[in-house]
Amino acid sequence: MQEHVPAAPSPAASAAPAPPLTWLESVGSTQDDLLARLDREGHRHGAAVATADQTAGRGRHTRVWSTPPGTALALSVHLRPEPAGVPLAPVHLSWLSLVAAATIAERLGTRGVAAHVKWPNDVLAPDGRKLCGVLGSVSRAADGKGPGVVVGMGVNLDHRGAAPVPTATDLAEWADAGQVPEPRVLAEELRDAVVASVDRFAAAVAGEAEPVDGDHPAVAPVLRRLSTVGREIRAELPGGDTLEGTAVGLGRGGTLLVRPLAGSRETLPAEISAGDVVHLRGDVLRGR
Known part of the structure; x- marks a missing residue:
């Protein structure tokens, strides 16, 4: 495995510059590699x-996936913000993957892609095909400052017209001419943007002892990019159960609130904390 550590990037819009991003020519899993580095080098925010x-990238439900070299960017970032020197309360950590996904969608928008987020962790193209997956795992430090989250992101760049599955797409298909960046450039851009967004979120919930829900101002950027709320959805839940209904909002900690279909014996929204969600009847941005 060859390693290249570029010079430190310019400071992001956060309390302090992020550590240098480590670029690897090849690796099994960026998440596994970063977690090992954190144990050796310290749990730095933005590493x-x-x-x-x-x-051998990580996917949800212990799935493992890979793509041909050069066709996708794999990026993992350690997020442990400390607004005013106080670590983010663990009750808010579950929001960080959604904050990261919304930030990625926003940054891809600057390159001409009307990207949006499907709860809980997919960044989609306008027609609903997948551009990027996001997966968070908790990191537990031994320094007594509390846990953080390692967020892994896999951005499809250019599969040369041969995406690995029909439900996937890439930036080359959607971005404005010349707007598919070099992988290292995009890695720096997304890392800095995600760290800055997480810092703003952490500052906005500082002092909140209880989990916040979708009505809190701190998560407004997530709601702007989230296309699931307001849609009819089908959720495949852990354990094999399936729920169909209308997504009506986000609950405490970023859970998905789903109103059951008309005629159901349940009248209150169900709260989903994990599951695979399918948008029914097309997609929010289709045809725009």
């Missing part, structure tokens, strides 16, 4: 590992 050749 990141990226590659354009990930051979």
Whole structure:
């Protein structure tokens, strides 16, 4: 495994510059590599590992996936913000993956892609195909400052017209001409933007002892990019159960609130904390 550590990037819009991003020519999993580095080097907020050749990336439900070298960016970032020197309360950590996904969608928008977020962790193209997956895992430090989250992101760049599955797409298909960046450039851009967004979120919930829900101003940027709320959805839940209904909002900690279909014996919204969600009847941005 060859490693290249570029010079430190310019400071992000956060309390302090993020550590240098570590670029690897090839790696099994950027999340696994970053978690190992955190144990060796300290749990620094904004520490990141990226590659354009990930051979055993982590997916949800212990899935493992890989893509041909150069076709996708794999990026993992450690998020442990400390607004005013106070670590983010653990009750708010569950929001960080959604904050990261919304930030990625916003940044892809600057490159001409009307990207949006499907709860809980997919960044989609206008037609609902997947551009990027986001997956968070808790990091537990031994320094007594509390846990953080390592957020892994896999951004499809250019599969040369041969996406690995029909439900996937890439930036080359949607971005304005010349707006598909070099993987290292995009890695730095997304890392800095995600760290800045998380810092703003952490500052906005500082002092909140209880989990916040979708009505809190701190999560307004998430709601702006989230296309699931207001849609008819089908949720495949852990354990094999399925729920169909209308997504009506986000609950405490970023859970999805789903109103059951008309005629159901349940009248109150169900609260989903995990599951695979399918948008029914097309997609929010289709045809725009």
